[in-house]
Amino acid sequence: MAAGATYEPIATNTLGSATASITFSSIPSTYTDLILICNGTNTAGGSTELLLRYNSDTGTNYSTVFMFGNGTTTSSQISGINTSVAAGQTDITKPTPVICHINNYSNSTTYKTSLVRASDSAGKVWASISLWRSTSAISTINIRPYSGNLSSGFTATIYGIAAA
Amino acid sequence: MPILGIIASSITGGLSTTAYESISTVTVGSGGTSAVTFSSIPSTYTHLQVRGIARSTGSSSMKLRINSDTGSNYSYHQLYGNGSTVSSNGYASFTTMYIANLPVAADGANLFDGFVIDILDYANTSKYKTFRSLNGFDANGSGYIALESDAWLNTSAVTTLEFTTSVGIAQYSSFALYGIKG
Numbered sequence: 386m387a388a389g390a391t392y393e394p395i396a397t398n399t400l401g402s403a404t405a406s407i408t409f410s411s412i413p414s415t416y417t418d419l420i421l422i423c424n425g426t427n428t429a430g431g432s433t434e435l436l437l438r439y440n441s442d443t444g445t446n447y448s449t450v451f452m453f454g455n456g457t458t459t460s461s462q463i464s465g466i467n468t469s470v471a472a473g474q475t476d477i478t479k480p481t482p483v484i485c486h487i488n489n490y491s492n493s494t495t496y497k498t499s500l501v502r503a504s505d506s507a508g509k510v511w512a513s514i515s516l517w518r519s520t521s522a523i524s525t526i527n528i529r530p531y532s533g534n535l536s537s538g539f540t541a542t543i544y545g546i547a548a549a
Numbered sequence: 550m551p552i553l554g555i556i557a558s559s560i561t562g563g564l565s566t567t568a569y570e571s572i573s574t575v576t577v578g579s580g581g582t583s584a585v586t587f588s589s590i591p592s593t594y595t596h597l598q599v600r601g602i603a604r605s606t607g608s609s610s611m612k613l614r615i616n617s618d619t620g621s622n623y624s625y626h627q628l629y630g631n632g633s634t635v636s637s638n639g640y641a642s643f644t645t646m647y648i649a650n651l652p653v654a655a656d657g658a659n660l661f662d663g664f665v666i667d668i669l670d671y672a673n674t675s676k677y678k679t680f681r682s683l684n685g686f687d688a689n690g691s692g693y694i695a696l697e698s699d700a701w702l703n704t705s706a707v708t709t710l711e712f713t714t715s716v717g718i719a720q721y722s723s724f725a726l727y728g729i730k731g
Binding site for chain 1: 569570573574661664690
């Protein structure tokens with residue numbers, strides 16, 4: 386079994402001012418998996434979903450099953466958002482770390498899944514799975530909140546993992 | 550600094566790209582396969598991680614057997630959501646782990662489960678081994694998301710991982726094994 390170095394940062398963005406979205410484009414297809422890590426708040430005035438869109442596809446080609454606990458109850462739902470991946474919820478004051486695993490993002494034979502773990506420090510622990518019904522390799526990821534803007538200081542980093 | 554996907558939010562800088570190494574990868578070919586096996590896993594890492602996508606040719610539960618141990622030495626607990634309810638269950642004295650729930654043909658074409666499995670301290674010979682998994686699949690209107698914890702009640706170092714289903718693992722399923730240095 387040969388081993389080689391892997392797990393590399395591809396790009397990062399820290400917002401200097403409130404911005405509608407962050408886009409990573411021209412993502413190379415040379416890795417096996419992508420990991421997107423975001424952390425920050427929104428300007429919407431409360432909790433709102435963090436959304437991911439792949440390859441600028443604005444069609445109703447996304448679906449998400451999520452579960453969360455809020456300290457009192459647990460819930461699992463099918464997201465009503467079908468034009469983006471629903472990747473946890475962001476808050477206006479407390480940063481929400483989001484880790485999104487996009488396994489086998491560059492193959493051209495399967496639909497793409499996004500595994501998300503998010504922790505809204507205002508009140509939720511979240512896990513979700515999303516489907517993008519496209520066999521295209523993912524080369525662009527757009528990150529935005531459902532409402533409002535991403536706040537100044539919001540960070541997003543994308544890593545690539547290359548398998549042997 | 551060890552880099553572990555599920556807890557990678559702790560990354561703050563100074564990333565070492567040599568702490569996380571690819572050991573082996575299996576992509577299932579035409580016709581599927583009965584098992585995906587990683588053997589002769591070196592004991593030179595601190596942790597292992599298995600990442601990938603998988604689909605079954607007819608049975609939804611993906612099993613994992615360690616070091617070919619067929620004894621009743623496995624247990625697991627699961628917290629999962631199916632789009633309407635959150636549930637938890639657990640089982641003991643099983644002869645394999647149940648590590649993920651895979652989509653099958655009835656769930657739709659081109660659907661694959663995504664999974665990230667962490668195997669901490671896998672080479673230690675004084676501890677039972679605990680595995681944890683984040684996995685799930687979405688079938689556009691149904692699906693599931695799960696957090697799982699599995700135990701292998703054995704203190705041996707993990708050297709072999711065998712993934713199976715009752716029927717088979719479908720074409721294009723892909724399993725990548727990584728080692729994480731301490």
